[in-house]
Amino acid sequence: xxxxxxxxxxxxxxxxxxxxxxxxxxxxxxxxxxxxxxxxxxxxxxxxxxxxxxxxxxxxxxxxxxxxxxxxxxxxxxxxxxxxxxxxxxxxxxxxxxxxxxxxxxxxxxxxxxxxxxxxxxxxxxxxxxxxxxxxxxxxxxxxxxxxxxxxxxxxxxxxxxxxxxxxxxxxxxxxxxxxxxxxxxxxxxxxxxxxxxxxxxxxxxxxxxxxxxxxxxxxxxxxxxxxxxxxxxxxxxxxxxxxxxxxxxxxxxxxxxxxxxxxxxxxxxxxxxxxxxxxxxxxxxxxxxxxxxxxxxxxxxxxxxxxxxxxxxxxx
Amino acid sequence: xxxxxxxxxxxxxxxxxxxxxxxxxxxxxxxxxxxxxxxxxxxxxxxxxxxxxxxxxxxxxxxxxxxxxxxxxxxxxxxxxxxxxxxxxxxxxxxxxxxxxxxxxxxxxxxxxxxxxxxxxxxxxxxxxxxxxxxxxxxxxxxxxxxxxxxxxxxxxxxxxxxxxxxxxxxxxxxxxxxxxxxxxxxxxxxxxxxxxxxxxxxxxxxxxxxxxxxxxxxxxxxxxxxxxxxxxxxxxxxxxxxxxxxxxxxxxxxxxxxxxxxxxxxxxxxxxxxxxxxxxxxxxxxxxxxxxxxxxxxxxxxxxxxxxxxxxxxxx
DNA sequence: CTTGTTGATCGGAGGTAGTTATCAGTGACC
DNA sequence: GGTCACTGATAACTACCTCCGATCAACAAG
Numbered sequence: 001x002x003x004x005x006x007x008x009x010x011x012x013x014x015x016x017x018x019x020x021x022x023x024x025x026x027x028x029x030x031x032x033x034x035x036x037x038x039x040x041x042x043x044x045x046x047x048x049x050x051x052x053x054x055x056x057x058x059x060x061x062x063x064x065x066x067x068x069x070x071x072x073x074x075x076x077x078x079x080x081x082x083x084x085x086x087x088x089x090x091x092x093x094x095x096x097x098x099x100x101x102x103x104x105x106x107x108x109x110x111x112x113x114x115x116x117x118x119x120x121x122x123x124x125x126x127x128x129x130x131x132x133x134x135x136x137x138x139x140x141x142x143x144x145x146x147x148x149x150x151x152x153x154x155x156x157x158x159x160x161x162x163x164x165x166x167x168x169x170x171x172x173x174x175x176x177x178x179x180x181x182x183x184x185x186x187x188x189x190x191x192x193x194x195x196x197x198x199x200x201x202x203x204x205x206x207x208x209x210x211x212x213x214x215x216x217x218x219x220x221x222x223x224x225x226x227x228x229x230x231x232x233x234x235x236x237x238x239x240x241x242x243x244x245x246x247x248x249x250x251x252x253x254x255x256x257x258x259x260x261x262x263x264x265x266x267x268x269x270x271x272x273x274x275x276x277x278x279x280x281x282x283x284x285x286x287x288x289x290x291x292x293x294x295x296x297x298x299x300x301x302x303x304x305x306x307x308x309x310x311x312x313x314x315x316x317x
Numbered sequence: 318x319x320x321x322x323x324x325x326x327x328x329x330x331x332x333x334x335x336x337x338x339x340x341x342x343x344x345x346x347x348x349x350x351x352x353x354x355x356x357x358x359x360x361x362x363x364x365x366x367x368x369x370x371x372x373x374x375x376x377x378x379x380x381x382x383x384x385x386x387x388x389x390x391x392x393x394x395x396x397x398x399x400x401x402x403x404x405x406x407x408x409x410x411x412x413x414x415x416x417x418x419x420x421x422x423x424x425x426x427x428x429x430x431x432x433x434x435x436x437x438x439x440x441x442x443x444x445x446x447x448x449x450x451x452x453x454x455x456x457x458x459x460x461x462x463x464x465x466x467x468x469x470x471x472x473x474x475x476x477x478x479x480x481x482x483x484x485x486x487x488x489x490x491x492x493x494x495x496x497x498x499x500x501x502x503x504x505x506x507x508x509x510x511x512x513x514x515x516x517x518x519x520x521x522x523x524x525x526x527x528x529x530x531x532x533x534x535x536x537x538x539x540x541x542x543x544x545x546x547x548x549x550x551x552x553x554x555x556x557x558x559x560x561x562x563x564x565x566x567x568x569x570x571x572x573x574x575x576x577x578x579x580x581x582x583x584x585x586x587x588x589x590x591x592x593x594x595x596x597x598x599x600x601x602x603x604x605x606x607x608x609x610x611x612x613x614x615x616x617x618x619x620x621x622x623x624x625x626x627x628x629x630x631x632x633x634x
Numbered sequence: 635c636t637t638g639t640t641g642a643t644c645g646g647a648g649g650t651a652g653t654t655a656t657c658a659g660t661g662a663c664c
Numbered sequence: 665g666g667t668c669a670c671t672g673a674t675a676a677c678t679a680c681c682t683c684c685g686a687t688c689a690a691c692a693a694g
Binding site for chain 4: 329331354355357358361362365378380
């Protein structure tokens with residue numbers, strides 16, 4: 001036996017938007033301005049929602065507005081509804097005109113300089129309507145941006161092991177050993193990984209995933225101590241340090257040609273098979289509205305990678 | 318330069334409901350009846366939504382209705398929106414009147430008979446408005462029901478390791494060794510786990526998690542072969558088989574008293590500390606509308622378990 | 635060719651939701 | 665302590681939207 005009168009109507013999206021805006025601003029007039037309506041309309045919408053739900057959402061005084069405990073919980077749900085609507089609209093937009101509009105692509109610094117030429121040419125030739133905006137950041141920052149909606153698609157090294165993020169693998173590439181001219185391993189092939197135990201290895205700064213990968217490879221090779229002596233902010237700098245004789249470094253295969261061409265003081269060595277390698281992939285939010293486009297983009301990019309010294313992967317690798 | 322005219326309005330929930338209903342029934346009149354409106358209203362709503370989104374959702378002929386590819390994708394989004402609205406309404410209901418209405422609780426067979434008395438008494442005394450509907454099924458079926466919305470809350474052995482499911486641990490309980498009277502381990506204490514390697518162990522049928530746990534314990538004890546000779550559909554049967562001298566079995570501590578009281582042909586042995594054990598917990602959907610209630614229920618149940626021979630856990634164990 | 639069924643269209647009634655103008659309560663400030 | 669600025673709520677009005685019943689046009693079956 002319920003006391004509440006009559007049957008309850010369904011809340012409207014306008015009401016949920018009104019509530020969400022008030023919950024965010026905690027101020028009716030500001031919230032009204034934010035969603036482009038009048039204060040009375042918003043006031044009425046929130047009241048109607050409270051009536052509909054049978055719950056007091058806000059503690060109002062004439063001087064300030066507070067969310068009630070119930071309001072706190074329901075504001076989350078309201079935002080979820082509005083997000084779902086946003087996703088639907090975004091998907092409709094994507095369906096209506098695929099490969100148009102802005103695509104905010106995040107790329108890690110150890111991939112960007114070597115892969116972007118290929119990516120940019122591909123997009124320009126094949127999807128000329130697509131406005132690609134590139135953001136070069138480290139992995140952690142990229143993932144944060146992906147989740148917060150600041151970025152749409154990432155190009156980085158995987159596996160990430162982050163739930164809610166889908167990886168579209170593109171290719172594997174080996175790491176090469178770059179040494180000074182007079183180094184005992186200089187220019188050799190079939191270098192065993194164990195050689196890493198003895199080397200003075202130069203690494204990137206903290207935060208670069210390439211640094212962590214190099215450390216992992218050292219660990220796998222049986223090296224106990226951290227081989228850190230000097231660090232550098234970019235691969236170019238790193239290579240210059242090697243040329244200066246300060247040590248050796250690992251370079252992904254795609255970076256090799258560009259970075260070693262600048263100096264005649266370098267030699268390149270190849271590891272014995274299976275050489276240490278990294279996998280590069282696209283990453284997107286699970287359930288992204290434009291997922292189909294990103295997958296098509298991945299297919300196209302795999303095709304465009306044929307000229308590069310990498311092992312291109314299938315979509316399910 | 319867009320061809321489409323004017324600014325687009327927002328879709329309404331009624332429109333999304335209309336579309337979702339048509340997508341489900343693929344028939345306008347049936348769909349209209351399903352959501353309690355007239356066919357013209359529904360027809361208009363879908364048309365308006367197509368206009369709003371700028372996308373053709375349905376391929377209509379006068380004889381049949383098909384979802385367009387875009388419609389397929391957007392129907393999923395529309396359903397997601399409606400689900401989010403449903404979650405909001407459910408949460409509002411829960412806020413308005415917590416611990417009232419129906420709670421569909423799923424329980425595994427090896428927990429139900431021993432814990433339900435405590436649970437039922439607790440709910441009856443403390444939450445008399447709560448209409449507890451108990452469903453006894455095996456873990457896989459329970460999880461399926463939880464995801465599909467057929468069940469609200471589960472009571473089972475953890476860890477599950479299922480994403481999207483939150484576990485609220487309740488207690489740990491040891492496994493005891495039940496043997497015939499004349500067994501060489503009969504009634505002993507401090508039995509080493511390695512003894513399991515030598516035993517003829519009777520197990521439950523496939524699908525019972527207790528069976529898998531027992532097999533795990535055997536594996537940990539170093540047993541290579543599967544100790545399966547006979548199986549039984551329930552612990553009561555299993556114990557009768559032991560009393561008949563067909564072998565030994567493992568029984569959770571909570572089941573011990575009830576199951577061994579029926580026969581004088583049994584002895585109970587305790588393993589050496591730390592004894593093999595299982596953890597029993599509530600499990601709910603992540604983001605469940607009534608999550609706060611389930612957590613309170615877990616707290617209350619932990620308090621009510623003091624009389625049982627188990628190690629009650631804290632909420633973060 | 636007739637008939638039944640399909641989804642689309644029409645015209646009018648009702649309600650929803652928006653607007654502007656105004657009210658009433660509260661805290662800040664001199 | 666009184667004034668004032670600012671808060672959210674209310675009132676009155678209007679516009680639009682959505683709904684319904686009735687009807688229409690297209691199609692398939694017999």
